[in-house]
Amino acid sequence: DQQVKQNSPSLSVQEGRISILNCDYxxxxxxxxxxxxxxxxxxxxxxxxxxSIKDKNEDGRFTVFLNKSAKHxxxxxxxxxxxxxxxxxxxAPGGGDYKxxxxxxxxxxxxx
Amino acid sequence: xxxVTQTPxxxxxxxxxxMTLQCAQDMNHNSMYWYRQDPGMGLRLIYYSASEGTxxxxxxxxxxxxxxxxxxxxxxxxxxxxxSQTSVYFCASSAFGTSYGYTFGSxxxxxxx
Numbered sequence: 028d029q030q031v032k033q034n035s036p037s038l039s040v041q042e043g044r045i046s047i048l049n050c051d052y053x054x055x056x057x058x059x060x061x062x063x064x065x066x067x068x069x070x071x072x073x074x075x076x077x078x079s080i081k082d083k084n085e086d087g088r089f090t091v092f093l094n095k096s097a098k099h100x101x102x103x104x105x106x107x108x109x110x111x112x113x114x115x116x117x118x119a120p121g122g123g124d125y126k127x128x129x130x131x132x133x134x135x136x137x138x139x
Numbered sequence: 140x141x142x143v144t145q146t147p148x149x150x151x152x153x154x155x156x157x158m159t160l161q162c163a164q165d166m167n168h169n170s171m172y173w174y175r176q177d178p179g180m181g182l183r184l185i186y187y188s189a190s191e192g193t194x195x196x197x198x199x200x201x202x203x204x205x206x207x208x209x210x211x212x213x214x215x216x217x218x219x220x221x222x223s224q225t226s227v228y229f230c231a232s233s234a235f236g237t238s239y240g241y242t243f244g245s246x247x248x249x250x251x252x
Contacts, residue, residue, distance in 0.1 A: 029181075036179065061239070070143070070229050070243030071182070116181060125170070125189075125233070126197065127241060131181040 030054050030121050033130035041138050046104040048133045050117030055098065057119040061127070062091065062102050065114045074115070075102070107137045141165050145230050145244035152220045152251045160215040160247050162230030168242070170233045171213035172197075173205065175226040176246075182229065188213055220251045 032051045040046045050060070058079045063071035077084040077091040077100065084091045090103045104111055117130040143164045152158055164171065169190045174182040174197075184197030186205040194205050202224060204216045213232075217224055230244045 033181070063241075068245065070231070070245050071241075072243070073239075073241065076239065126172070126184055126187055128184075129174075129182040131179055 029130075030057075030128045031117055031119050031130040033117055033133050035133050036131065037134045037136070039136045039138060040107050042109060043106045046102075046107045046111065046135055046137070048102040048104075048115050048117075048135070050100045050102075050130055052098050052100075052119055054119070054121055055095075057121060059120070060091070060093065060100055061118045062089075063116040063118060063129075065116065065132070071116060104135075107135075109137050109139060111135060112137045143230055143232055143242050143244035145228075145247050147247060148245070150247065150249050152217075152249065154221060154251060156220050157216070157218050158220065158249075159217075160228055160230075160249075161212070162214065162244060163212045164230075164232040164242070165211065166232060166242060167210070168232035168234055169210070171207065172231045172233075172241075173203075173213070173215045174229045174231065175199065176229060177226050185215065185228075217249075220249075222251045225249060225251045 061076040062074040064074045065071040075086050075089050093100045114132045114134050116132045118127045121128045146161045172187040173185040183199050188194045188207040191210045206214045228247045231241045233241045
């Protein structure tokens with residue numbers, strides 16, 4: 028049973044506009060969440076995280092919003108740049124031993 | 140550069156053949172993981188080793204075995220490859236007791252024909 032879900036497999040956005048990626052989770056015990064970014068032929072790399080005690084975390088052009096009552100988080104990229112074209116994974120530690128459960132990923136394409 | 144090294148990068152196997160995917164990290168991390176990435180499925184955990192000397196099953200362990208050879212190395216073995224094991228395999232490591240700071244290798248693209 029997938030505990031972290033990304034229901035949008037792809038997103039296309041024009042350069043300079045906002046990209047919004049969504050993620051839902053089922054386990055209310057998750058206490059923090061992470062986003063990873065993956066380019067083709069490379070491994071995923073950590074992008075940004077948020078603790079469950081916060082509802083927003085910002086790092087430059089990237090902002091994560093957390094809505095605990097809805098068990099929903101989103102990643103905003105403003106403004107989107109061509110180098111942001113990648114697959115983005117939402118993740119949360121679940122099942123003990125600090126293992127990460129990942130969503131299916133959203134492929135972002137930024138058009139010039 | 141410091142990080143996680145996976146070998147080989149590409150491999151084609153025939154059904155029933157066996158092979159071992161190698162992974163080594165030089166960050167003195169205690170925990171190591173093997174994930175597979177499939178279209179529409181994201182990253183799914185196959186096996187992990189929370190610390191040297193221990194290994195445990197993840198979500199999709201069937202058809203695989205692992206060995207934590209020492210603190211640096213964690214290998215994944217396919218004893219009898221099947222087409223369903225065609226995937227991209229990623230090894231990762233992290234400091235013990237945290238999910239932060241996962242470092243991933245660049246992956247092994249495996250095709251079973």
